[in-house]
Amino acid sequence: MRTTSRGLIAALALSPLLAGCFASGDGGSGAGGADAGSRLRIALARPPAQALSPLGSDATVLSKLSVVEGLTALDKDGGAAPALAKSWTRKNDTTWTFELRKATFQDGTRVTADAVVNALSHANGAETKPVVLSDVTLTAKADDADTVTLTTKAADPVLPLRLASPALGILSAKAYTKDGAVSPVGTGTGPFEITKLTGRTRATLDRYDGYWGGKAKASGIDVTWIVDGTARANALRGGDVDIAEWIPTAQAKLLDERTRHVVASVRTDSLVLNTASGLFADASLRAAARASVDGGVLVDSVFGGYAEKAEGLFGPAVPWAARDRVEVTGRAKAATTAQVKKETKGRTLRLAAYTNRAEIPEAATVLQQQLEKAGFTVKQDVREYTQMEADLLAGKYDALVFSRVTLLDTGDAVAYLASDFTSNGVYNIAGLKDAKVDRAIRAAAEEADTTERHRKIMRAEAEVLRTDAVVPLVYETVVQGVADDVEGVLLDPRERSLVDLDTHLK
DSSP, X not given: OOOSSGGGGSOOOOOSSSOOSOOOOSOOSTTTTGGGOOEEEEEESSOOSSTTOTTSTTHHXXXXXXXXXXXXXXXXXXXXXXXXXXXXXXXXXXXXXXXXXXXXXXXXXXXXXXXXHHHHHHHHTOSSOOGGGXXXXXXXXXXXXXXXXXXXXXXXXXXXXXXXXXXXXXXXXXXXXXXXXXXXXXXXXXXXXXXXXXXXXXXXXEEOTTOTTOOOSSSEEEEXXXXXXXXXXXXXXXXXXXXEOSOOHHHXXXXXXXXXXXEEEEEEEEEEEXXXXXXGGSHHHHHHHHHHOOTHHHHXXXXXXXXXXXXXXXXXXXXXXXXXXXXXXXXXXXXXXXXXXXXXXXXXXXXXXXXXXXXXXXXXXXHHHHHHHTTOXXXXXXXXXXXXXXXXXXXXXXXXXXXXXXXXXXXXXXXXXXXXXXXXXXXXXXXXXXXXXXXXXXXHHHOOSXXXXXXXXXXXXXXXXXTTSEEEEEEEEEEEEEOXXXXXXXXXXXXXXOOOTTOEEO
């Protein structure tokens, strides 16, 4: 029986939070037609930022293409399912033991406890920690060849979910170099092996016949990165690719309905404000910005109806969010238009937007008009995301129009909140340092009961929104383009899966 996350095509649910500690057999069902399978051609949107290193923002690509696996995966309900670990046991609040299945890396070496310890130690010791480790200190120890014990500094009731993060994929020792670089070329464990990476434009993947779950039905994958959304849609329409991700909403209705797949997403688009420096270090100016922007205007004008106005950080694809949402109180009083003009005289609001999603620059233009009406002088900087990420994290902008998959890293909302909004969060573009926010997120992180954890997450959401560090705009509906002769594409609300060993041409 295969135990991958194919069930992600179902609507997202997060209960139960942990699927329990169970084992699964090693065989796979994907071998049918494997030897005769044709190659898939895929157009992806965001080019590699770090040569597909799993320790940065490229990790999701490795997950989408089924190159790398972690100890666990996410099942259709968002629970932890076996992957390279076939079972696990929680010894106490901070200690877990994982039993490994029989598997090999794509370079022919065995997946052993030492290999797992090496991979997790590199992730934990990276110069910039993966987002998923922003709120946890993790120690790994090999008990024997097939058993690994993981210890956390504080209780982490969702550790099995955390280990499903694409950033914690297990690579062979060959992947890790002395200079800190990590290469997934020929070093993963998934059904597809990267055999060639051509800069930031192309990658070639071949079927890995030694995969523990069986042979993939497709013989390989040819990946092209096409930043322009219209060009991706045209490539699909013209028959140049079989799968094109993130079809711009303006192009969606131009696709044949057989190739247009609409996916309820956990993606929220927001205006992130730099609270640490610049104009928005002033809470009253942040409040004025929040009061001036209206995400509802974007729904039809920019997203063509493939979105809805956001009420908070978590949308309808997170089924418990609306039920447990908490009223936001204690916000700063918004500066009037006259006060905004006086306080910002001679200063320009630096508004960042990126081109990887076609709607973001369009939304930035609408938001610029709304902010200028409130008294701000706005200048946009629109570039490809990988060209501006370092500057965003360094606080060189006042605001960012940001499209964020809130449950990408673990399937658990706490990891997103911790990485983006805690004082030491590794993805804290807002530069937020707020003791009440830190306490609320920590309280959610320590809660093991699923229902109460959800409530505490929403209390933490309210604390974040109180600061006006982020202004939710819309909940997106993602459009994926799939040729009608392709079967088995994973339409994933979390956007971390796309193809697996069952994806193939008819």
